[in-house]
Amino acid sequence: MKKTALALALCGFFAAHAQNENCPSLKLKTGTKLIYKTETAPAATYAFTGDYIKSSEKDKKKTRDKFYKDNLWTFDVQTNEIKIVPNNNGTVEIISSVTRNSTANVTSDFAAFCKNDTLVNRPGFTTYKDGNLTSTSTYYNVTPNAKNDGHTGFTMIFEKATPNNLEVGQKLLDQQVMFMFTTTGEQNIKFPKQEEVSREITSYGNYNRYGRWEETYSITTSKFETTMIDVIIETAITSEVWTKNRMVKEKKDVTVSGQTYTAYLISEETWTGGFGFEVKTDNPFINKKNAKFADKMAKKSADAMREMAGANEEGYIVTYTEYWYIPGVGAYNMTSYNQYREKIGYLELVAIQ
Numbered sequence: 001m002k003k004t005a006l007a008l009a010l011c012g013f014f015a016a017h018a019q020n021e022n023c024p025s026l027k028l029k030t031g032t033k034l035i036y037k038t039e040t041a042p043a044a045t046y047a048f049t050g051d052y053i054k055s056s057e058k059d060k061k062k063t064r065d066k067f068y069k070d071n072l073w074t075f076d077v078q079t080n081e082i083k084i085v086p087n088n089n090g091t092v093e094i095i096s097s098v099t100r101n102s103t104a105n106v107t108s109d110f111a112a113f114c115k116n117d118t119l120v121n122r123p124g125f126t127t128y129k130d131g132n133l134t135s136t137s138t139y140y141n142v143t144p145n146a147k148n149d150g151h152t153g154f155t156m157i158f159e160k161a162t163p164n165n166l167e168v169g170q171k172l173l174d175q176q177v178m179f180m181f182t183t184t185g186e187q188n189i190k191f192p193k194q195e196e197v198s199r200e201i202t203s204y205g206n207y208n209r210y211g212r213w214e215e216t217y218s219i220t221t222s223k224f225e226t227t228m229i230d231v232i233i234e235t236a237i238t239s240e241v242w243t244k245n246r247m248v249k250e251k252k253d254v255t256v257s258g259q260t261y262t263a264y265l266i267s268e269e270t271w272t273g274g275f276g277f278e279v280k281t282d283n284p285f286i287n288k289k290n291a292k293f294a295d296k297m298a299k300k301s302a303d304a305m306r307e308m309a310g311a312n313e314e315g316y317i318v319t320y321t322e323y324w325y326i327p328g329v330g331a332y333n334m335t336s337y338n339q340y341r342e343k344i345g346y347l348e349l350v351a352i353q
Contacts, residue, residue, distance in 0.1 A: 025164035153182030172246035239274030279315035
């Protein structure tokens with residue numbers, strides 16, 4: 001449920017100053033508060049039991065239905081307080097301090113920047129408890145081992161872009177969200193710092209009437225590598241997460257705090273791979289693990305595990321999100337579903353102060 005709560009927090013925080021030339025669609029300013037009501041399903045502990053994994057799909061559904069009937073959802077109120085900070089490159093930084101009534105002494109700061117009317121989530125967040133810094137997550141995060149004399153792995157988080165200029169039928173970019181590598185046992189090794197091996201810039205725009213390319217937005221993708229022993233990779237947990245099939249499906253007018261806005265319904269899928277069976281990917285770490293499934297019996301066992309986990313043919317567990325998005329404000333509401341398309345989370349904007 002931590003990932004669902006994080007997604008709910010991230011989806012609601014976009015806001016900035018309407019006068020900024022780089023972001024003409026942005027409507028909010030420093031000090032504005034977005035008030036959301038949230039609903040979160042209980043953690044799906046049933047999914048990790050041997051009986052559930054081995055049961056038929058019909059029995060799995062009965063187990064899930066009974067679990068959600070017997071275990072209550074969590075209802076809360078979330079407040080996103082906005083701060084706008086100009087960057088020295090002409091973009092605007094959008095900082096959202098997110099708190100929930102149930103944990104009012106805990107605040108998480110998320111950041112984004114806005115360029116050419118496109119909002120880009122910066123990777124990571126910073127958490128404070130009673131005003132004191134407790135944790136910081138950035139692009140690259142190491143996992144120390146129990147003895148603190150080395151690392152057992154790392155996590156990398158990536159940017160996510162959403163344009164403010166939307167149209168029904170528009171397809172948004174597929175984007176990588178996260179990559180994680182963690183050894184399964186205590187490995188007394190020291191991971192070298194990630195080295196950048198290549199960098200690719202993808203440009204988005206159009207040719208004007210004079211035949212010149214006019215860039216509206218570009219994304220820089222960096223590729224990193226670490227030299228590691230193959231046997232460690234084989235026994236490690238490697239996972240990558242992608243956002244795919246992002247589509248703008250509908251639009252409608254919504255009213256919040258007496259103000260009417262145009263909202264767009266965006267559907268997207270989150271693909272998470274790396275659970276002990278083969279995954280179709282370009283990731284070199286995961287492809288090293290895929291080599292272990294070359295054996296016919298190993299592949300047969302892995303395919304059975306993939307089916308029990310509810311993964312697709314490519315080896316990814318796919319979860320679903322639909323949200324009404326107000327350009328320049330953020331999410332109006334958002335519903336999250338698990339791989340069985342059962343509702344597991346909901347967020348709704350109830351006030352702008």
